Amino acid sequence: MDSKRRALWLPTIAAVLIALGVWMGFTIASSSRCYAPKATISQQPRLNKLDLTLGLIERAYVDSLEGDSLVEDLMPELMKLLDPHSIYIPASDMQALNEPLEGEFDGVGIVFNMATDTIVVLNIVAGGPSYKAGVLPGDRIVTIDGDTVAGRRVAQEKVMSMLRGKRGTKVTIGVLRQNIDEPVAIEIVRDKIPLKSIDAAFMIRPTVGFVRLTSFSRTTHKEFVEAVDSLKQQGMESLIFDLRGNSGGYLDQAIAMTDEFLPAGCLMVYTEDRAGSRQEEYSTGTGRLTDLPLVVLIDEFSASSSEIVAGALQDNDRGTIIGRRSFGKGLVQSQIPFSDGSAIRLTVAKYYTPTGRSIQKPYNRSEEEYADDIWQRYASGQFFSADSIHFADSLRFTTPKGKVVYGGGGIMPDVFVPLDTLNMTPYYYAVTGLNVLYRYTLDYADRHREQINSIRTVAELDAMLDSDKTLFDDFIAYATSLGIKPRWSEIRKSRVLIEPMLRAYIARNTELQDAGYYSQIWPADETLLKAFEVLGLE
Numbered sequence: 001m002d003s004k005r006r007a008l009w010l011p012t013i014a015a016v017l018i019a020l021g022v023w024m025g026f027t028i029a030s031s032s033r034c035y036a037p038k039a040t041i042s043q044q045p046r047l048n049k050l051d052l053t054l055g056l057i058e059r060a061y062v063d064s065l066e067g068d069s070l071v072e073d074l075m076p077e078l079m080k081l082l083d084p085h086s087i088y089i090p091a092s093d094m095q096a097l098n099e100p101l102e103g104e105f106d107g108v109g110i111v112f113n114m115a116t117d118t119i120v121v122l123n124i125v126a127g128g129p130s131y132k133a134g135v136l137p138g139d140r141i142v143t144i145d146g147d148t149v150a151g152r153r154v155a156q157e158k159v160m161s162m163l164r165g166k167r168g169t170k171v172t173i174g175v176l177r178q179n180i181d182e183p184v185a186i187e188i189v190r191d192k193i194p195l196k197s198i199d200a201a202f203m204i205r206p207t208v209g210f211v212r213l214t215s216f217s218r219t220t221h222k223e224f225v226e227a228v229d230s231l232k233q234q235g236m237e238s239l240i241f242d243l244r245g246n247s248g249g250y251l252d253q254a255i256a257m258t259d260e261f262l263p264a265g266c267l268m269v270y271t272e273d274r275a276g277s278r279q280e281e282y283s284t285g286t287g288r289l290t291d292l293p294l295v296v297l298i299d300e301f302s303a304s305s306s307e308i309v310a311g312a313l314q315d316n317d318r319g320t321i322i323g324r325r326s327f328g329k330g331l332v333q334s335q336i337p338f339s340d341g342s343a344i345r346l347t348v349a350k351y352y353t354p355t356g357r358s359i360q361k362p363y364n365r366s367e368e369e370y371a372d373d374i375w376q377r378y379a380s381g382q383f384f385s386a387d388s389i390h391f392a393d394s395l396r397f398t399t400p401k402g403k404v405v406y407g408g409g410g411i412m413p414d415v416f417v418p419l420d421t422l423n424m425t426p427y428y429y430a431v432t433g434l435n436v437l438y439r440y441t442l443d444y445a446d447r448h449r450e451q452i453n454s455i456r457t458v459a460e461l462d463a464m465l466d467s468d469k470t471l472f473d474d475f476i477a478y479a480t481s482l483g484i485k486p487r488w489s490e491i492r493k494s495r496v497l498i499e500p501m502l503r504a505y506i507a508r509n510t511e512l513q514d515a516g517y518y519s520q521i522w523p524a525d526e527t528l529l530k531a532f533e534v535l536g537l538e
Contacts, residue, residue: 075344083347084363084370085331091341101217101249107164107193108171110135111513113442117153118142120442121175123513125193133188135175137509138449142183143174150176167191178446194219197249199514201227202458204522205537209236212518213257216249216305221256228260228288238293240531242518244323248304251332258312260287261294261319267354268312271332279349294319295531298413300374300383303327304351310411311353317401320534321413323527324383327374328409330359353411355397361409386416415534417527423497425490431479437498440478441505444471455510458519465503465520472499500524 057065075088089097109128113120119141124131142150144162163171169190174183197213197220204210209231213220228239248254258268264285271279296319298310307326314321332349351359363370381388391406398404406412431437445452448464455461465471472495476486491498500523507516522528 075342079344079346080367083331084367085329085333085345086347087345089343089345094341094343101215102195104192104194105164106167106190108135108188108190109193110163112141112159113438114154114156114159117151119149119159122509123511126511128193129188129191133186135173135186135188136177137453138446139175139177141173141175145172165190178449196223198223198227200518201231202515202519203231203234203236204240204519204528205532207235207237208532208535208537209234209239210242210518211239212242212244212514214246216246216253216257218250218253220249220253224257224260225288232288236292238295238535239289240295240297240528240535241319242297243302243306243310244297244299244527245301246303246306247301247327248306248329251305251308254305254308255281258309259283260289261292261313262287262316263290266312266316268316269308269354270352271349272352273349293535295534296321297527297531298323298326298411299527300324300377301327302411303329307359307411308351308353311357311359314403314405314411314414315354315357315397315399317399317403320415321411322415322530322534323413323417324419325377325389325412326410328359328361330361330409353405353407355399355405357395357397357405357407359410383419384421385418415530417530420526423494425487425494427484427487427490428494428497430484431498432501434482434484436479436482436484437475437501438505440475441502441509443478444474444506445509452506452509453511455512455516458512458516461507461510461512461516461519465506471502475502497524 057070072090079086079088108130109125110121110130111123111125113122121130121135121137121139121141123137124135140150142148144159147162149159149162163173165171167190170187171190172185172187174185176183195217197215197217198211199214200210200212202210209228211224211227211231213224228236231239255268262268262283262285264283266283268281268283270281294313296310296313298306298321302310302323303326307328307330310321310326313319330351331347332351333345334348335343335345337343353359361373369376377383389412391408391412395407396404397407403414451464455464475498476491480486500521503520504517507520508514510516512519
């Protein structure tokens with residue numbers, strides 16, 4: 001289509017579609033728990049203008065147009081005009097976007113890695129389709145339904161789409177195994193695979209529980225309750241709750257999680273729409289952890305529901321927030337479906353912490369500037385020093401016990417932990433950046449496969465790794481064989497990072513998966529070490 005003609009009608013359609021988006025945001029029921037006011041009569045004529053414009057284009061425009069494709073092109077651009085978090089979701093993207101929140105998907109139930117150009121099976125979902133079919137940790141997948149996937153650098157997304165499919169359908173994979181010369185063909189019947197929002201829950205110290213939560217899905221609160229009940233039975237007397245990298249999810253799950261920590265009658269969060277109408281959520285006092293010493297870990301990628309939990313606990317003087325300032329996503333979206341399977345997520349309100357702080361960072365900037373905010377924080381030193389973060393006096397708030405907190409976007413932790421780059425030498429960057437460290441751990445797992453597969457507890461994992469006195473030296477020799485010359489002064493400095501990483505990546509090959517990883521990585525994790533200090537541990 002001629003660009004000049006497009007320039008003439010595009011603003012008109014965009015303008016009326018904005019009117020449609022606003023009107024629909026207030027008239028169509030939302031699946032979220034957020035308040036959305038009803039449309040007024042004065043808003044209704046906007047729909048007639050939209051009908052008129054689209055009807056004129058359909059009947060009178062000089063060139064024939066595909067109406068659906070025109071709307072599909074315009075909708076994403078329309079939503080960008082509103083705010084950074086109002087989006088249009090095409091029908092083709094809906095399933096993939098909702099899967100992490102729904103708590104399950106259909107597939108084969110394996111955890112794999114493509115560190116090189118080979119698909120390595122790291123773990124099998126217990127009781128899942130691959131487990132029942134006889135797939136084993138350490139298997140190399142070379143074919144999927146007859147198509148070769150080894151040695152071709154197939155994209156990970158492509159591999160996932162080949163393995164996933166509707167439950168009840170079949171997929172045949174060819175795998176290579178140690179001591180077997182020919183590929184083994186295994187037929188797998190796809191089935192429901194649970195998606196866990198808790199990566200790890202274990203006793204990181206004899207009396208300290210550790211729970212890492214990666215999202216707020218429909219099953220999050222249920223998973224959390226089961227995890228803390230188990231940890232309390234194991235002797236948990238205090239908890240480290242890790243929300244780093246958690247980008248959020250369902251509001252009701254964040255509220256239910258927060259309620260586990262607070263006594264009755266505490267304001268946890270409130271939302272406010274453009275008319276000033278508020279919806280408030282208060283704690284019930286029925287939580288399991290209202291008196292347990294608590295530390296919450298956050299970072300620059302903790303967003304939305306993570307910030308609601310951290311902000312509610314901080315404003316109610318409950319526990320200690322440790323880490324770096326969170327992302328700053330405090331806009332409430334209502335998902336509104338269309339008949340073709342697509343939807344919009346329209347911002348209808350804002351989140352506020354109990355003291356009245358807006359969680360949302362400013363978005364009256366260009367799309368590029370908003371997207372680059374995290375990078376700008378890094379460049380300005382905000383990852384390395386709390387003194388680099390400046391708050392206006394107008395953003396100052398006070399908790400019931402007199403603690404000063406600040407608004408303006410995101411949650412500023414009670415205890416700031418800078419990003420640790422002190423021990424990251426050129427040798428460290430070489431072995432991690434070239435994936436040598438990870439490749440070594442896969443090789444190690446292959447050489448110790450029987451022992452790796454027998455691990456069931458963190459204590460057994462510790463015993464296995466502690467017994468290998470040559471692990472670090474063996475890795476250095478492995479890196480040398482791949483052309484990375486040992487620089488001993490740098491190796492000595494970076495050992496405090498490299499050695500825990502070796503143990504952690506090996507642990508991820510065991511049945512413990514991420515629980516094993518976090519049980520080993522903490523000596524290299526400054527934020528976790530600070531949590532131990534706050535809890536009075538050495």
